[in-house]
Amino acid sequence: MGCEVVAGLDEALSILQNKARRSILERLVREPHYPLQLADQIGISQQAVMKHLKLLESAGFVVKMKAASNKGGPPKNIYSVQQAISIRIDLGPDLFQCSQRILPAGGPLKLSNRLKGDVVKVAEIVSGRKKIGVGEGAHHLSAISEAIEKLDYERDALIALHQQIKQRVSSTVDSDFDSYEQRLVIHNILESPRSNFNFKEFARELQLGAEASERLMDEVRSRVVRQLAERSGQFIAGSQTIELPWWAALGIDPKGSP
Known part of the structure; x- marks a missing residue:
């Protein structure tokens, strides 16, 4: 057995877009197969199967x-299949999330x-047991499938709510921020609100010099503070050098007051 290789997201998507490779994996998750078996079942040549298997093996699948x-x-x-992953893609207006877990x-x-x-x-019942009967296994798998469906149902609602909020914020961004670069800064922050925004990396991607980067950030700070003041009905004052906390950029009151 070779060393474990975990395919990156782009590589995984590239591999799984091929129907023949998906058919191969669908059979291998059930039980190990010989290349000739796969060729007969899928209806392609053994040479083609070997080519697909070599690619799947190099990616660690x-x-x-x-x-x-x-x-x-x-x-x-x-x-046989080696890698256990989950790939999620959410796509819609104001929504794009693609991740591999x-x-x-x-x-x-x-x-x-x-x-x-x-x-x-269920986990406690099957713990320590190497074999489970078909009837009992079907019962446990049914319970797990039902739990997954409930989680997916809730996740779908959360994703839809995320999308609805993003749409409403996007309309504000479109009206309050003039330049494409300004809007891009805000959208980058909104896409990962729990993470620190790497402005240096962002500026490098847009090929912005130091002076242009500083000017862009000052413009964004100014507009966010003005937007926050207008919507809160309060005056907000500060020097030009003051660091704008990102809870303010997101319009969140740290005290939790409305």
Whole structure:
């Protein structure tokens, strides 16, 4: 077995866009397959299957092992899935999120520490057991699928709410910020409000010099403060050198008052 390689998001998307490779993975997650088996089931040549498997292996999606031949011949390569990931794409007006998450490792008991509700009991029941009957397994999988559907239902609503808020903010940004660069600064902040905005990296991407970068940031600060003052009905004063806290840029009162 080779060393583990985790494909990046762009590489993963590039690999999974191919229908034949998705068909290969769909079969390999069930049980290991020989290349000839895959060729017969998918309906493409063994040479094409080997080409896809080589790409999947280099990206860490699958791993090959030597398996003894039932007919007494030399061992043959057999392939199985190695990488466990989740790829999420949310797309719509004022909405684009694309991320890849590595699924947590560990047995059922360890995973139960990250779970809530009835599925915790499922994890506890199957913990330490190497084999589970088909009937019992179907029952547990049904409970987990139901829990996932509930989470997805709530997540869909949260994503839609995120989109609705972003649309309302975008209309304000369009009216209050004149230049494309100003609006881009605000949108970058809004897309990751819990992270520090790397303005130096942003300026480098736009190929802005030091003077232009400083002028752009001053303009954004001035407009955000003015917007905050207009909407709060209060005067806000400060020197030009004062650092604008990002809770102010987002229009949030740190005291929690309306």
